[in-house]
Structure formats: C-alpha cells, structure tokens
Amino acid sequence: MKHTPLTSIACALTLTLGSASLTAATISINFVGNTNLNNVGADSPTSIVGLNGVQAQDWVNxxxxxxxxxxxxxxxxxxxISFSTNWRFNTGGTSGTENHNMMDGAIRLGGTGDSAPVxxxxGTDFTSSGYDVYVYFGSDSHNxxxxxxxxxxxxxxxxxxxxxNLTxxxxxxxxxxxxxxxxxxxxxxxxxxxxxFTLSDNGTSPGKPGVAGIEIVAVPEPSLSLLLGLGGFSLTLRRRR
Structure with a gap:
C-alpha cells in the first residue's frame, strides 16, 4: 500500500521517538535515609526510587x-542546596526496598535553630518550561x-x-x-x-513535621509534548492501515 505524505511523516516521527531520550530532567534529594542511596554529587545509578512516574536512579543522599x-x-x-536542622529521625519501621530506605529518615523544618532548605x-532545563516539586514527608507515628x-x-x-500517615x-x-x-x-x-526556591513547613504540634525527600522534575518542552502526541498518532495510523 502506498503511504500518504501524512503517514510517511508520522512513521518518521515514530523512528525519531524510538531513538530519542524522552526522560525529563530530574533532581532527587534524600534526607538522612539509608546510605545505599547515592552520596552528594554521585552519578552512578542505583535502584529506581520514588513515586511511579517520577522515579529516578541518581539520588543525592x-x-x-x-x-x-x-x-x-x-x-x-x-x-x-543549603539547609540546617537541629533534629532528624529514622522511623525504624521501614525495610525491604529502596523506597523504604528513602522514606526511612527525615529532617525537621521550622523548629528553633532550623534553616529551611534553599x-x-x-538551570534552563528546569526553568524554561517550568518544573514540579515533589515533597516526600516522614513519620515517626505522631500524626x-x-x-x-x-x-x-x-x-x-x-x-x-x-x-x-500515622503508622x-x-x-x-x-x-x-x-x-x-x-x-x-x-x-x-x-x-x-x-x-x-525555599521550602518551609509550618505544621502543627505534636512537634514539627519532617521532610524525607524532594524531587524536582522538569515539565517537558512544548516541542517534546507535541512529538509525543504525534508519535501516538502515528501508531494509530499504522494500526488502521
């Protein structure tokens, strides 16, 4: 069957999608938790950690x-990043996966002598199209x-x-x-x-809450979003042939 120009373009985009990296720029920060996660500035991969959809390998511990x-x-x-805290904790009840390791420890924000993370x-890979900030918070059963x-x-x-989470x-x-x-x-x-940006926490008693981790995830460039949409459209065209 002879391709129409639109189908040819869509197929070419599919090939482009197959060869291009579509992963959004991400910075992942872990406070206090298990040292199996990477140290500051490390680039070697570890197990994938974090919420599904924004999981990352290169965590800063x-x-x-x-x-x-x-x-x-x-x-x-x-x-x-710059911060300081006079209190940190480990829940002691988490084990089994790298997600448990990341969530196991937290630092207090907002207490006397604490300095909120700045x-x-x-860079422009985050600021040009904007980014989302995911804040994971810890618990030692004080609700x-x-x-x-x-x-x-x-x-x-x-x-x-x-x-x-109370538990x-x-x-x-x-x-x-x-x-x-x-x-x-x-x-x-x-x-x-x-x-x-500065992240602070003015939560209520008992005690001050703790933050276990932060992920900064870039929003895809508009051109990348269009490419993803056209790639899906090309797959639809190919199925209808």
Missing part, C-alpha cells in the same frame, strides 16, 4: 544535619500536620498541606495529600519557574 551550597545534580557550579542555581510553603525567588508563594512514612504505597485532613506521605507544587 544528604546524611548529615546541614549542607552549604552542596551539589545536587553532579555538575560543578550548578544546582545546589535550592539554588536551577503531625504538614503545611509546606514553597517560596520561589521573584515569584509568588505556593502553599500545600496534609496530614502524615509510618511508607508502607509500600505513596499517597498524595492536598489539604488539611488528607492522610498520606507526599505532596506536589506544580508549575514553578524560578531558578531558586
């Missing part, structure tokens, strides 16, 4: 209580309420909140929270474009 302009993407002089120097605030430098402040930080599933009363272990700030 921040095992201490502070960091000053620590490299978080493996490139000298590029994205960095992530700086995000704390989280009210995270993300403040992009030069941009409007975003707020999100939720209640931690443990991670029981084999990730559950998103969007408001007070939601029970889960992660939430998302969407559509950020600033090259720097």
């Amino acid at each position: 921040l095992a201490g209580t502070s960091a000053t302009d620590a490299d978080i993407d493996g490139a000298s002089g590029s994205a960095t 992530i700086s120097n995000l 704390r309420v989280h009210r995270f605030t993300l403040t992009p430098t030069g941009d409007s402040t975003s707020n999100n909140s939720g209640t931690e 443990q930080a991670y029981n084999g599933a990730f559950t998103e929270t969007n408001a007070d009363g939601d029970v889960g272990n992660y939430l998302v700030f969407r559509g950020i474009t600033a090259s720097e």
